[in-house]
Amino acid sequence: IRSQDQDVFRKLFLGWHENFQMQVIMQLYKHERMQLYDWLAANELAGVFQEMEYEDQFFTLKEMEAAQAAAVMNEVSADDAAAFIDKLPITARKESLLKAMDAKKADDVKEILSYPKETAGAIMTKEYLEIFSNQTIAEVMAFLRKTGQDVETIYYVYVVNEAGHLAGVVSLRDVIVHDNKTIIEEIMSTRVVYADDDLDQEDVAKIIQTYDLLAVPVVNKQKHLIGIVTVDDVMDVLEEEVTEDIGEISASKGSTDTNLSAFQAAKKRAPWIVLLMFLGLITANVIGRYEETLEAVVLLSVFIPLIMDSAGNTGTQSLAVVVRSLATGSYEKKGIAKMLRRELGTGFFMGLICAVVLVLTVSILYNHLLLAVIVAVSIFLTLSVAALIGAVLPLIINKLNIDPAVASGPFITTLNDIIGLFIYFTIATSFLEYL
Amino acid sequence: IRSQDQDVFRKLFLGWHENFQMQVIMQLYKHERMQLYDWLAANELAGVFQEMEYEDQFFTLKEMEAAQAAAVMNEVSADDAAAFIDKLPITARKESLLKAMDAKKADDVKEILSYPKETAGAIMTKEYLEIFSNQTIAEVMAFLRKTGQDVETIYYVYVVNEAGHLAGVVSLRDVIVHDNKTIIEEIMSTRVVYADDDLDQEDVAKIIQTYDLLAVPVVNKQKHLIGIVTVDDVMDVLEEEVTEDIGEISASKGSTDTNLSAFQAAKKRAPWIVLLMFLGLITANVIGRYEETLEAVVLLSVFIPLIMDSAGNTGTQSLAVVVRSLATGSYEKKGIAKMLRRELGTGFFMGLICAVVLVLTVSILYNHLLLAVIVAVSIFLTLSVAALIGAVLPLIINKLNIDPAVASGPFITTLNDIIGLFIYFTIATSFLEYL
The missing domain is CATH 3.10.580.10 (CBS-domain)
Structure with a gap:
């Protein structure tokens, strides 16, 4: 590829799509890249620059002389320039780069940077007709x-x-x-x-x-x-928004970046898990209150996972439906009340189906009809509530404009776990003498 | 709006964007719509038709005479025509509509329909230069x-x-x-x-x-x-693909359609919940095997939710990371082995953090050091495995080209629950005499 001939190289290189040019550049040695900065014009370099990710942009500009870097930035479209400058860690660097650029382009960039993140003003570009x-x-x-x-x-x-x-x-x-x-x-x-x-x-x-x-x-x-x-x-x-939504459902917000090392990823994800673990201790506390019931009938503890799983899964389903509806805007057409009534109804029907299945299965497997009925009734009540909570919580959070991450799947799951286990043990305790 | 004057109406109506035209039409009475079909040319109606959802398209064509319907379909672009005809429930209707259309357009539509769903051929259009x-x-x-x-x-x-x-x-x-x-x-x-x-x-x-x-x-x-x-x-x-991905993570595949009634939604979602409930019975069985251990130390059951939640949440996080990486293509750049090593490492570090936190919290709250150590070691081992399983399962499924829904969040959660509880009770049982 490197024939040492500028004309031959330019003809070949500029025939490629900028994204492919970028991939080639990233595989060159440093001295080859320096040669290339000489051979290409500022607007050609800008085209490649716009295809890069931030880290590569940063190192490319660093390799160039200040004057060339400014010339390239002048040719980069205002929105990409703003996005890059916004990410620069040091304020002094931002200012010196802006000062080296054309006054008009620098003003455009500053205008875009003046808008709050994630608004039309912040993602717009100034190059229009x-x-x-x-x-x-x-x-x-x-x-x-x-x-x-x-x-x-x-x-x-x-x-x-x-x-x-x-x-x-x-x-x-x-x-x-x-x-x-x-x-x-x-x-x-x-x-x-x-x-x-x-x-x-x-x-x-x-x-x-x-x-x-x-x-x-x-x-x-x-x-x-x-x-x-x-x-x-x-x-x-x-x-971006999809990654955010999935982060919400799975409490892994901000950690889907595959460039992170294991330790960095753990640092981002662990706070969620630890926080959720403390919620788990609350669940433990709920069970602890019924220690006497459990001591009397140890078999009851066998169904703890069943109640928890069903409550959690139902809530997560509802959450997914609501998060998608919010994202695609389809809930606005229907109205919130209608949507909630539907989720409650869905939970009711699912609870009914599961209850019937459980009465049969548990009474056969464990040969214990009353236990089967207790489990079934608990599941029925739990699912009805769980579906509603899975739908209501993200809507409330969305209305209140709080960071929706707090309504993420695992939180709803834990809340539903607590409710489910509370229902289960309350019913079990009141029938304790017959068990 | 309805001034009974064709020219006035056309001038106003055609000044709107087709999407807005569509919204207006959907709010008219039937006799007004019939009038409108008269006043507008086939290509103008086709523009509105392309903005509609399938149900509305179906009823609109039904209201028209067969000749007009065919004329409109001739003006609809081949990809939209194919998408509509593909959804028609009765084969005879498909054929009669295709026969009434221009031979060239009908051939284009048939060509698109001949491709397997979700391929480039099936979503392409024939109107290019x-x-x-x-x-x-x-x-x-x-x-x-x-x-x-x-x-x-x-x-x-x-x-x-x-x-x-x-x-x-x-x-x-x-x-x-x-x-x-x-x-x-x-x-x-x-x-x-x-x-x-x-x-x-x-x-x-x-x-x-x-x-x-x-x-x-x-x-x-x-x-x-x-x-x-x-x-x-x-x-x-x-x-579409995002809705699929979220369906995978939450086992609510195909049920995010907000047009479904509560009963219909329950019918779509209940099979998942029932299936997962049976998996919950397996978890119950795992606990059942340790009934003697539980009878000896009822306090052990208190930490069942904690183990389950942590295992489930960690697995779901890994799943979300992998599903996103698959969707954005970023995992291809890194290689699978590297990704899995990273997830295992992430689980290891998170397990370490959680174990330290738990030893302190549980030994203080329950004043029982050995119990705290047992819970902490179980969490450490469980999280290491759970993160790996959450990452490995969707990758395997993706490689084998099986419907990835079986690797959805709740399944991974349940699998991790079982593994976590197994680890927990095995450790607890071996230390039983000291508890």
């Missing part, structure tokens, strides 16, 4: 030819009025199929779907998904167009 | 102007050679910024990223995501271009 409604197709095409290579997408052109308000949108498709003399105003769509700058990134993703858009414009409080969010950024957002 | 490499930009622009309205995306134009093989791709951006006389061959990118027709839809999504594409071409065994998959379809695929 803006025209006036009285321009002709011919003018727009000339404009596109000139600026087309520098923007994130040329497939939507946004129309603003003199005040800078978002007034309409034309797709490049519309531009292409219409006559050169057509005025934009005649063909633009005035009902533009847009996102407010403080909208949650998940809702931005939903807009793009619902309307099958390639990009959505972002406006500020004064309805001025200030940026766009493109579909590829939204795909990354969706992936 | 194909040119030859010796055409000029001017010719391509003329071609785009003519056909631009009928295809899924005009933003990528695929270049084929005489044999129909995919030879290159030009983005509309490249077309726009180059001179009218430029020959396509000079500007096309020859290293086209493509998907084989039998590629899993999840991998198609990964390609689009990795290379930030708006669409990816699909080729058959002979490398002939046969269709494209667009980014909006891929977003839906990602959502």
Whole structure:
């Protein structure tokens, strides 16, 4: 590959997709990379830079001279530049990098960084196309030819009025199929779907998904167009949100990063397990209260896992249903009350089915009808409650805007365990003399 | 809204996004909808049709006359038509609808339907643009102007050679910024990223995501271009796959559909719970074997939930990490062996931390050092094993291509429960005389 000939190399290298270029660069020796920084222009390096993960970006920039690093950053799109600078650990480094960059680009980056994380403003980019409604197709095409290579997408052109308000949108498709003399105003769509700058990134993703858009414009409080969010950024957002949701269900939040070492992963996950262990001690305490009952009939302890498993599993199912409904927005259509009634009903029916199965199985296996009935009735009551709790808790948490991790699967499971065992032992104790 | 004036209505209605048009239509009375079918052209109705969910599509077509229904279906893009026809319950209906459609469109739909579900071929669409490499930009622009309205995306134009093989791709951006006389061959990118027709839809999504594409071409065994998959379809695929993954972790597969009634949901979820209950009976059996130990020291039963919870939670964490790694493809980079070693290590460290915490807490709370040591050692061994099992099981299942639902969270939890309790009671029994 390294033929020492710049022209040959450039022709081959630039024919590749940036993502593949990035993979190749990451496998080079340092002196080869330094050569490559010389051979490529800032905008070409920027293309590769945008494909890298943060750690690689960091070391690449470090290898370059300060002037070249700034030149590359000028060519990186504002959203990627902001994401990178945001992650830099030292404030002084952030500032010196921003100072070395073009004033305009640095301002764009600062604007994006000024928004709270995970909002439309924080994930938008500033490289979009803006025209006036009285321009002709011919003018727009000339404009596109000139600026087309520098923007994130040329497939939507946004129309603003003199005040800078978002007034309409034309797709490049519309531009292409219409006559050169057509005025934009005649063909633009005035009902533009847009996102407010403080909208949650998940809702931005939903807009793009619902309307099958390639990009959505972002406006500020004064309805001025200030940026766009493109579909590829939204795909990354969706992936982030999914990882969050799964973290919630499994209490492994923040630890699905496979780059962590075993010890680092343990450090992230252990607090959850220890916390849950303390909740387990509460469960132990619940059982401890019924020590006399247990001493009288040791057989009762045999069904502790059964009660716990069933309660936990039912709650986790409900949780999964609700978390998915919240993510896809389908619960909004139905209303919360309806959803909860449904989960309670589901728990009721499942409890009924399990109770019938258990009465038969336990009375045969252990040859003890009363014990079977106690276990069955406990399961019936437990499942009804467990399904409801699994659904109600994440909804409450979501409404209260608390970090939903506290409503994660294991917490709901433990809560349901306690309730289930309480029901079980209360019933068992009251029938103790007949057992 | 219903001004009884076709022109006024059309001007207003067609100014809306199709998704909003769809929402409006769904709120009309039947006679209003019938009027609307008269007023709108087939391609306009097709635009709305594509936004609907299957049930609404079904009833809308049923309300139309057969000829109009076929006309609308001709205008619907091949992938959406195929998805709809695939869901029709009666084979005779499928065939009569296909027969009423244009021969070409019907063939396209049949081709898509001929692919196994969830492959690139099954989700691709046939409405793409194909040119030859010796055409000029001017010719391509003329071609785009003519056909631009009928295809899924005009933003990528695929270049084929005489044999129909995919030879290159030009983005509309490249077309726009180059001179009218430029020959396509000079500007096309020859290293086209493509998907084989039998590629899993999840991998198609990964390609689009990795290379930030708006669409990816699909080729058959002979490398002939046969269709494209667009980014909006891929977003839906990602959502489907996430729902599947969450279903796996929570054993609620197929029941996150919020349209189900409580009874229907119970019917879908109960089999899992009953199955898991039987596994719970196995756990009960494990405890039953140690009845003598339990009778001697009833206090031992108090820690059953603690052992179970910790084992279950640790396993679920590992499962979540692995499921996410499989979904995002990050485990392929690292290698399975490394990943498993990491999970074992994570379990080891977490077990160590929990053991230390437990020795202190239990010996203070219950004033019983030996019991505390037994519980702590059991937890240490259990967590080490549980983390490994949570990681290994889904990987094995994934390798064997079995339905991964059997490796779902609750199953791993139950397996870990059994192992944990076995370890606990074995240790406890061997120290029984000192307790």
